Amino acid sequence: MRIQNHPILSFNRGNQIKFYYNGKELIGYEGETIAAALYANGVFKFSESKKLHRPRGIFCAIGHCSSCLMTVDGVPNVRTCITPLKDGMRIESENIGVEINE
Amino acid sequence: MSKIQNLELLVVGGGPAGLSAALAAANYGIKVSLSEEREFLGGQLIKQTHRFFGSEKEYAGTRGIDILKKLIDEVNKNNNIEVLLSSRVLGIYEDNIVTILNDHKMKKYYPQSIIFATGASEKFLAFENNDLPGIFGAGAVQTLMNVYGVLPATNVLMIGSGNIGLIVSYQLLQAGVKVAAIVEAAPKIGGYSVHASKLRRLGVPILTSHTIKKAIGKEKVEGAVICELDSNWNEVKGTEQLIKCDAICLSVGLTPLVDLLKQRKVKTTYVSELGGYVPLRDENMETSIKNLFVAGDVSGIEEATAAMIEGQIAGLSVAKRIGKNSKDEIEERIEEAKNELELLRSGPVGKKIRKGLSKLGLNHGKNYNEKFSEEALDISHLMKTGVPSEENLKNKLPSEEKVFDKGPIAISECFQRFPCDPCVKSCLFNAISENANINNIPYVDFEKCTGCGICVSKCPGLAMFVIHKNFSETTSVVIMPYEFLPRPHKGEIVKVFDREGKYLCDGKVIRILDGKFQDKTAAVSIEIPKEYYLQARNFKVEEGNHG
Numbered sequence: 001m002r003i004q005n006h007p008i009l010s011f012n013r014g015n016q017i018k019f020y021y022n023g024k025e026l027i028g029y030e031g032e033t034i035a036a037a038l039y040a041n042g043v044f045k046f047s048e049s050k051k052l053h054r055p056r057g058i059f060c061a062i063g064h065c066s067s068c069l070m071t072v073d074g075v076p077n078v079r080t081c082i083t084p085l086k087d088g089m090r091i092e093s094e095n096i097g098v099e100i101n102e
Numbered sequence: 103m104s105k106i107q108n109l110e111l112l113v114v115g116g117g118p119a120g121l122s123a124a125l126a127a128a129n130y131g132i133k134v135s136l137s138e139e140r141e142f143l144g145g146q147l148i149k150q151t152h153r154f155f156g157s158e159k160e161y162a163g164t165r166g167i168d169i170l171k172k173l174i175d176e177v178n179k180n181n182n183i184e185v186l187l188s189s190r191v192l193g194i195y196e197d198n199i200v201t202i203l204n205d206h207k208m209k210k211y212y213p214q215s216i217i218f219a220t221g222a223s224e225k226f227l228a229f230e231n232n233d234l235p236g237i238f239g240a241g242a243v244q245t246l247m248n249v250y251g252v253l254p255a256t257n258v259l260m261i262g263s264g265n266i267g268l269i270v271s272y273q274l275l276q277a278g279v280k281v282a283a284i285v286e287a288a289p290k291i292g293g294y295s296v297h298a299s300k301l302r303r304l305g306v307p308i309l310t311s312h313t314i315k316k317a318i319g320k321e322k323v324e325g326a327v328i329c330e331l332d333s334n335w336n337e338v339k340g341t342e343q344l345i346k347c348d349a350i351c352l353s354v355g356l357t358p359l360v361d362l363l364k365q366r367k368v369k370t371t372y373v374s375e376l377g378g379y380v381p382l383r384d385e386n387m388e389t390s391i392k393n394l395f396v397a398g399d400v401s402g403i404e405e406a407t408a409a410m411i412e413g414q415i416a417g418l419s420v421a422k423r424i425g426k427n428s429k430d431e432i433e434e435r436i437e438e439a440k441n442e443l444e445l446l447r448s449g450p451v452g453k454k455i456r457k458g459l460s461k462l463g464l465n466h467g468k469n470y471n472e473k474f475s476e477e478a479l480d481i482s483h484l485m486k487t488g489v490p491s492e493e494n495l496k497n498k499l500p501s502e503e504k505v506f507d508k509g510p511i512a513i514s515e516c517f518q519r520f521p522c523d524p525c526v527k528s529c530l531f532n533a534i535s536e537n538a539n540i541n542n543i544p545y546v547d548f549e550k551c552t553g554c555g556i557c558v559s560k561c562p563g564l565a566m567f568v569i570h571k572n573f574s575e576t577t578s579v580v581i582m583p584y585e586f587l588p589r590p591h592k593g594e595i596v597k598v599f600d601r602e603g604k605y606l607c608d609g610k611v612i613r614i615l616d617g618k619f620q621d622k623t624a625a626v627s628i629e630i631p632k633e634y635y636l637q638a639r640n641f642k643v644e645e646g647n648h649g
Contacts, residue, residue, distance in 0.1 A: 003251040007276050007587045008151045008165070008622050011251035036250035044235040044322050055321050057235025061242030062146075063139065064223040064359070067233075081242075084141060 001040050017087040034080035034091055035061060035068050046070050046080065047094040070094055105210075109135050111420050112200060112213035114191050114362065117145020118406045119398025119413040120219035121173040126417025127217075128182035130425050130432060135211070136177070137186045137202055143177065144170045145221055146241065147406060149248035151276070152269055153562035153623070155294070155522040156407035156446060157540055163524030163560050165621070166406065194366045198393075214424055215393040217416045218363055219409075222356035222377065222399035227261065230316030236323030240270040240353035247277045255349030259326050260284040261314050265293035265405075267353035271301055274351075276586060282347045283307045285314060285328055287335065290485040294451070295518045296563025298488030303640035305603030308488045314350065315342065323350055358400045368394060375458030376402030385440065385464060387416035395419060402462075404455055411443045448474050449519045449541030474519065474541045481517050489601050490517055495636075500548050510553025510570035510579070512546050515639075516563060519543060528560035555581045555627075559620040568625075571635050578635035579612065584624045590614060590643045598630055599640040606634050609641055 003011065014030030021043060028037030035058050038046065045055040046068050059067035063082035071092040072078040080091070113124045116138030124136045142148070150166020161169045177183050189204040200211045224239035226232070238246075238254060240262070246252045258279055260271045263286035271281045284301065289311050291298045298308060311331045318325040330341035357378035360370055369382040369390035380402045387395045397416040398409035415436055422432045447455050453475060483491040494517045500506065514525065514534070521540045533550035534557060536542040557566040558581050568581035590596060590611045598609040609628040616624035630638050 001253045003247060003253055003277055005587055006251070007585050009167075009248060009251070013251070032250045032252075036246060036252050039246060039254070040250070040252040046235075049233070054233055055235050056233070057322075058238060058242055058246070060224055060239045061245040062223075065239070081245075082140060 001042060017085065019085060019087070019089040019091060021091050022093055028085045030085070030087075032085055034070070034072065034078075034083050034085050034089070036081075037085045038080070038091070045093075048096050050095050050098075050100055053095065106199065107209065107211050109133070109211050109213040110424060111135070111215050111217065111417075112137060112211060113217045113219060113417075115145065115219035115221055115398070115400075116140070116143040116185070116187075117219060117221050117398060117409070118147050118169075118173070119221075119400075119409040119416075120145070120217070121170075121177055122410040122413030123217045123219055123395075123397050123417035123420075124183050124413075125173070125176055125180065126414040127421045128180045128417075130418070130421035130428055132182060132417075132421050132425060134183045135186060135213070136183055137189045137191055139188070139190045141188045143174050143185065143187070146244075147173075149241075149244040150269075150406070151248055151273060153524070153560075154407060155520065155562050156405070157442065157521065157523055158527045159442065160407045160410055162407070162522060163528070163562060191362060194362055196366070198366075215395065215420045217387075217395040217397055217413075217420065218381075218400055219396070219398045219413060219416075220359045220362060220400045222358050222403055224352065225355040225357055227314070227352050227354050229314050231319070232317060234317050234319050234323050235321065236319065236349045237317060238349060238351050240266050240351050243349070243351050244270055244273065247279075248273065253277060253279060254351075255279060255323075255347070257282055257347045258349045258351050259314075259328075259345050259347040260351045260353065262286065262353035262355070263288075263291045263293055263298065263308060263310070264353060264355065265297060266356075267351075268293040268297035268301060270351065270353060271306060272297065272304075275301075275304055275306070278587075281306045282345050283309055283328075285312045286310045287313045287331055289333070290482070291488060294520055294563065295481060295484050295488065295490075296516060296561075296565045299484075299490070299515065299601065300564050302488040303599060303601055303603055305599070310486055313337075317350055318344070323348055326350055356399060356403045358402065360400060363389065363394075363396070363400070366391065366394065371462070373402065373458045373461045375454045375461070380458075380462070382462060383464075385415075386419040386436065387412055388419060393420075393423070402455070402458055405446075408443060408446055408455075411439050411446070414439045415443070445540055446521045448539075449521055450475055450477050451518075451520045474539055477519055478543055479517050484517055490515060498545070499636075505548050506569065506571035508548070510555075510568050510581070511548050511551045512553060512555075512557055513567050513569055514544050514546055514557075514561075514565060515567065516544055516561070516565040522562065524560045524562060525557045525566055528556050530554070530556065553581075555615060555625045556619075558583050558625040559615065559623040564623070567639065568627075569635055571632070573629060576632055577629050578632045579627050579629050580635060580638050581613075581625050581627045582639065582641060584626045584641070585622060586643070588643050588645060589616065589624065590626055590641075594643070596628065596641040596643050598628060598634070598638045599642070600637045601639050603640065606638055607631055609638065
């Protein structure tokens with residue numbers, strides 16, 4: 001899912017780094033956001049909605065819409081689309097299997 | 103307890119408006135702090151791979167990403183600008199104290215003046231299943247593919263045919279993604295016709311008077327149901343069709359990000375033409391609160407060029423207010439910028455902005471020439487389909503067929519009035535004229551034109567072609583712009599298409615201009631059977647022909 005050749009742009013990707021998505025080890029690049037790295041690895045469902053457990057993924061990718069929130073290194077509700085990926089980061093989906101009391 | 107830091111000017115937002123504002127003020131000695139939420143500057147410019155329209159003075163003909171490089175370079179060289187990256191402005195209080203979060207620490211600042219250049223966010227659209235992963239804002243798709251080099255999907259349905267929808271569709275094709283169709287609820291295309299025409303040549307359908315009913319898929323988008331709309335925007339029964347796609351891209355408009363302004367109780371009002379709630383402001387970009395200015399999309403949705411000029415006006419206004427000298431010179435520059443902005447907005451495409459601004463009580467346009475406010479040609483068919491009518495084409499072709507006998511000549515397929523001039527400025531022989539107004543349609547003087555093909559690479563709308571009708575007894579040559587991979591080789595046989603993307607014939611590549619000057623918009627000469635010289639407007643290089 002990564003563009004190798006582009007007629008206008010060239011992508012100078014940083015070093016390869018490891019990170020964990022719901023415990024699974026994945027590879028991303030320094031300088032990209034968590035959301036971009038997940039998407040490049042084929043992960044499109046980031047979390048679930050609180051009540052109806054509908055799948056949630058990237059919508060705006062510029063930190064405005066809250067669709068891509070995940071728990072990063074234990075911190076909940078991180079906007080993964082504008083948070084840079086760091087080596088060894090642990091990224092967890094939110095609200096999966098969690099029932100809320102009305 | 104943390105100390106409060108005094109500032110002369112705080113600019114909030116490092117996009118085109120914020121960068122221009124910071125530079126304009128700093129150039130007159132104002133100490134500027136430029137606060138940007140992300141870890142890099144640029145805002146939405148960072149993903150604009152297309153050449154900009156507008157006037158050459160504001161970088162028309164240059165790609166957005168290259169304009170950004172120039173602006174950042176100037177900012178970095180300027181000792182009066184302190185850039186605060188990864189710095190989120192959290193609050194602004196009644197005493198004008200601003201709190202900024204950086205690296206989990208909150209700092210307090212007391213700026214003498216503030217320019218808000220916070221930009222806009224994308225509008226959403228109501229339809230069934232609109233929350234599925236795979237439904238993106240158009241900006242998100244641009245971010246993924248142009249900033250991070252990540253493909254958003256393989257086959258995208260675009261909703262909305264404004265300039266963003268059209269430009270992003272073209273960028274998707276450049277990245278190797280298929281665009282299933284562009285769906286537009288209005289009976290006509292919203293963006294510039296040249297963008298629409300590029301897509302039609304590439305075979306992308308543009309469905310006006312259509313809308314999306316629902317997205318299909320459980321965990322992710324697998325398709326969409328679209329339907330036709332009647333003249334009252336009601337669904338036409340029985341017109342539903344299923345479109346297969348793995349992503350749906352929404353480009354249904356932007357709305358100003360006025361949250362911080364509202365927090366400070368800056369007066370705002372709803373102006374639909376400007377995208378939603380916008381701050382009340384004067385012609386110098388100052389809001390209802392003294393020393394609080396705005397610039398760019400936060401003050402009303404417009405193009406990036408306008409955002410840059412508004413940034414200049416806001417920055418210069420601050421310099422005039424708190425600077426100690428050069429006031430007359432600053433005043434002169436403010437007037438210049440205002441005139442430029444007025445010129446940009448003076449054509450038919452600026453009508454909506456002008457209407458919106460008048461609702462804010464702004465007297466922009468006192469000098470507007472009504473002559474330039476209406477289209478010069480009947481482009482109704484073009485704006486419905488993206489394909490020019492026979493009448494439109496006739497208007498831009500030589501009046502006599504024998505003109506083609508003199509050799510290669512440039513043909514401009516630009517029929518709509520909007521502010522743009524790179525074709526005029528690029529011609530070494532002064533053969534292209536807009537009759538003194540940037541909003542006018544350019545015409546080629548076939549006497550002066552040598553058919554050199556420079557304009558083919560310089561037109562941001564890819565609407566310039568060179569035709570050499572009598573290349574040989576039986577063949578013509580058409581020089582076409584090309585911004586795709588793979589690049590063609592001399593001698594290669596390529597497939598040639600018409601303005602609707604229909605296959606016409608095979609053609610032979612006889613010359614390729616693809617150097618630094620062309621800047622990735624190659625001008626490729628294709629030899630074709632003579633009967634097609636007025637139709638051949640696109641070609642495709644087959645993957646795998648390259649050994």
